[in-house]
Amino acid sequence: MIALKFEFRRPKDVEEAVRLYGEFQGEAAYLSGGTDLVPRMKLGLEKPKVVIDLKRISPLSTVEDQGEWIRIGALARIFDLKENETIKDYFPALKASLEATSCESLQMRGTIGGNLLQNSRCLFYNQSEFWRRSKGFCLKMGGKSCNAIPGANTCFANYCSDNAPALCTLSAEIEFSGPDGTRRLNLEELYTGRAEKPFKLYPGELLTAIFVPKKKSVGGYEKLRIRGAIDYPLLGVGFSYGNGTGKLTIGAVGPKPHSVEMKQFSQGAIQEAAETLLKQVRPVDNTVVNPEYRKRMVPVLAERLVNKVMEGVK
């Protein structure tokens, strides 16, 4: 049950959606697949006055070959994308991350845009309102300190998109429409680095498309999780290689993905790349596994993935 009163609107185009957002002074939520938003509303983590359902805006769900770029509509479903031939051929890291996302029936409902814009997660945050109120509100809810690390004034919630690390390895760009028009940026510029508010988004901005440079690559995605069936990542590692250069990205540890470019692929070089990434993250005890374990799995998954991908290049 959603113990919340809100209005429900179904705009016909992007302009109408953005206008509606403004009409409700930003107390609005865009709905695509709903696999993240609806549970958040049930838990009282999201309390919009209006839910703006984007599903009737059909240009948002198409995939288009534009020559130098593949344009993926933000509302394209995860399940449809993993069956897409261009994605299979050109972006195997993305394909692997789509396969690793949740489970098949959620892939049929969830969209790539929703996956990218899912809020950051923490064991002490994604709980019922009753639970959170009993514990005392944390930084992510406007409280004064972190509940995972008592006394800390930094939020350590994890950004758990599987597709974001893969898209980072492919140097993807994203496009937003908002009250001030359209803007396009590198995916990696989206993140604030602060888990309380993970995205640099202006009020009303709507993710319309993801653009991936149409260059053939080899690659993959490795995911640390408890259950193979459905979990959010406890650590996600993506890698893509093309034209002599590789890009390794880790996600699900902290509020944003972290990337490093690679020119060498020896064991030493992989370990060095993993070390570089590890210096940028601070896993803490806010998931279902020990933070030390997640940390140790960074070089393990990186080595496994890069070796597997580069084996195919030889």
Next chain:
Amino acid sequence: MDRLKVKFVVNGQPVDLNVKPSETLLETLRDRLELTGAKEGCGLGACGSCTVLLNGLPTRSCIVLTAELDDGDEVRTIEGLADGTKLDPIQESFMENGAIQCGFCTPGMVLTAKSLLDRNPKPSKEEIIRSMSSNLCRCTGYKKILESVEAVSSSKVSKS
């Protein structure tokens, strides 16, 4: 609060309802249409016990707002699977192979299997596992569930 007019089809029957924006498809099915086959488990889209078929695809009805449905959308619940007293082969197979214990996950499991077999009548074992792992079961250990789906895909089940 404004109610919304929603029209869609459930188990072949058109329905025309006025719903609150916050009403989930699971609530509509269970509380208004008295179709209690879909079960509320986690209520957050994780377990799959509320699975129904929406236009043929397994869908977690606890995280779909009924207001999201369009004219012409077709919902199929476990109540709409049998043809009168004649069970669907996948239902027969679950019974013959003992794939049911407490029964709570069973409607969702059966519908997920039904959707898979409708889209792909001869799935590989790997494809069956991938599809069925969308639904959680806390008693069977999945072996008999997988055997039931395999039995239908290889037509070992009686079609009487």
